Amino acid sequence: MLEKLKPALYSTLIIFSFFFIPSLFEEGAVWFSFIVLFYAAAGNFLFGIPVSLISDLLTRKLDKGRFLAAAGIHIFFGAVTIIFIDGLAFFAVVCAALFFLLDEWEKGRRRGNKQIRGLALKGGVVLAFVAVVIIGMMGHEELTEVETNTIYLIPEGFEGPFVVYYNVPDQPPLKQEGEFSVVPINIEKLPPLEGTGMEKYGLYQTSTEASYGTVTDRFYYVNDSGNRTEVDQYCIHPGFGGAYSNDGSEEIQYSTFQVTSSQCGEDFYLGGKDRYDTQIREIDKYWSGW
Template sequence: MLIFKLKTALYASLIFTLGFWLLGLVQEGEIFFSFILVIMFLYCLFGTVIYGVPVSILSDYLTKKLVQWRFAAAGFIHTILGAATYLIMEGLAFFALLAAVIFFMVDEWRKWDREMPAGKIAAMNAAAFLLAGLLPMGILWMQGKAEMEEKTIDLYLIPKGYVGQVTIMHEFEYAPEPETEGKYDVFSVNNKGYAVTALPPSEGLIEDLYYFVDEKGKREEIPERCIEVGGTGSTMGDGYEYSYTQFTVGCSENINQEDLYYLNEGPSVEDILYEEGVFDREEYQFVPKE
């Protein structure tokens, strides 16, 4: 049985990869070959062998006493456990589920000599399988689309005349109560170039607002060309763990030679934590995010 299932995994992986090759052919309008297809095939084969084969063996065991509804029950087991990969690899769950459906169909095709239901029962089996496969696929597709369309809604208030790197330290349990303006979370950056907040980092397409603020509270919107989005990271030590985001403020026409020396400097994460009294410098440990 194991050899049979391994061959099924190989055939399913080839069909999975061929499908994406055909999709690329339709979109590009010409025959192509890419190393990405090889990587895709190997990833699919690895997943179907490590996860798909055990699931298929479990499905055969659980449905071996069924006759009329074996096909639908086996399809449900394959698809529901394929969809369960969302808990492990959220971003690739849709493709894992697609591979699970292909694996199941290839497995059933290779066992076609087994007694299959006919007539009305066959139609109901097919409908049940389509529901079991298409429903979770649709849910995962909509979830992925919603995540892609998610946008950040942060508003940054920066001291007028500040030029350089800005760091926002997130998930500070003792930070001031977060402020909001409409749908925007407000972050007030101090003269040293940083702010602390209890909020986690925002995720999604960046559509933030940036303002210079003078001593009287008058705002002046900062053009997008004057903002350079930086990276994200995390830092931890004895009894604490925080994440941070960074960006740089500065328009080329407003930066003189003296300012260039300070540009992108700003306070370091270590300096901020020391300034906030979180740790002693000798205990510091920095862990960047990939």
Template structure:
């Protein structure tokens, strides 16, 4: 049985590599690349250490099934391959393809003695589509969610500050933007605002919030102490500015924490407009 599965892994790996070669040939016009050899060995290694055990496990769970053994085995192969998204996100799509190829080659090699005939083939074909499409559909939705744009902002807020925080965007003479990894850093002053030359971030909120003391020591702010706000804009004679805002503070009653300056007051303090409004 193990030798049978190893041969299946070898054949499935050849098919997988051939698919890559075909794409490579059509896109690059070249007949050979050392990269293809690496793909074959990686695929064969993965099929042996992952595909073979999954296939043996599938045999155990489906051996007593009659009509629905084929789609049930397909489901086991594909769903376990899809789970690798949470472990090896960048390779999960290729693992899923390799898993389907391994399953199809395995079934083809034992077709004569185990596959049903007649109307049962149609039922199994329908079951196969459902068993494969469900994990693939779930995997696709996970990938789509991951591709959604996210905000990556990091806020440094004076320790002890509580109240609304405003960030005024796209100010030409603002300090040069600072980044930490994939995060844009916004250093909020003790008045509760910051100006930046950066535009507003868009997407799902994936931001970091820190209190910072006079020595620069940071303390992460609990998510429960952040009240997400939104964005706004203000315009007047010869000017137009946009801003984002949120509130920080862990006390239930934020009214006792005082108020930060309004957006017009901020613009006035920064010399961006020449008057304030009540």
């Protein structure tokens, strides 16, 4: 087992360096490379080494086909992690292949130079195999992709923040329009902000649980006759979301947004408006009870 520590360490350091060196030239990005270091080390030492030992056990009696069989075992176990870590499984497959190649290089080095001839060619075959597996995983991800599919109906002319609370007991479930859930926003007044000119906000509460995944939401202004006008994406600022639980009850999730019809643009889309941020903080305090 001790001989597996080197490839695990080398693989971890190579992956870390791949992210760390570019991060030196990008402000605030260095911390991410250390997160990568942690996960790469955990994967290589806690998962990669046992997989490599299993591979050695299963392929020890093979001769010509041993290299490809062992490569397949490593990559297979890397790909299987898609069940547990979803999109990060791409990273696991690359780590598994790198660990395997470094382990083979170490084995060859211990046996003499003759044993490592052709490793570069075999490595190319492994990389091609990795590419095929990743393409297959991308296809799987696309087929199993979950989308948010929510339509928000906002009263025509309203500008400001609106909040949607999910999984709220005794509230109605969301109605469906085909594959989309419909959230009809109501305009309310927040008691703590009464008289400040900031009391109006949008609200909807539902017993339906929040949906997560690829964002495919649509936003519409709706008039008294029910006619809809689609809101441009640059007139919407997607805010933060969260969850809370009162007295050990079931968790309530929430999502916040800001909408404008007079200040649409990239600045609003990315940063919203300070006034609306203040309102959202007060809304959060009011409904979460803190």
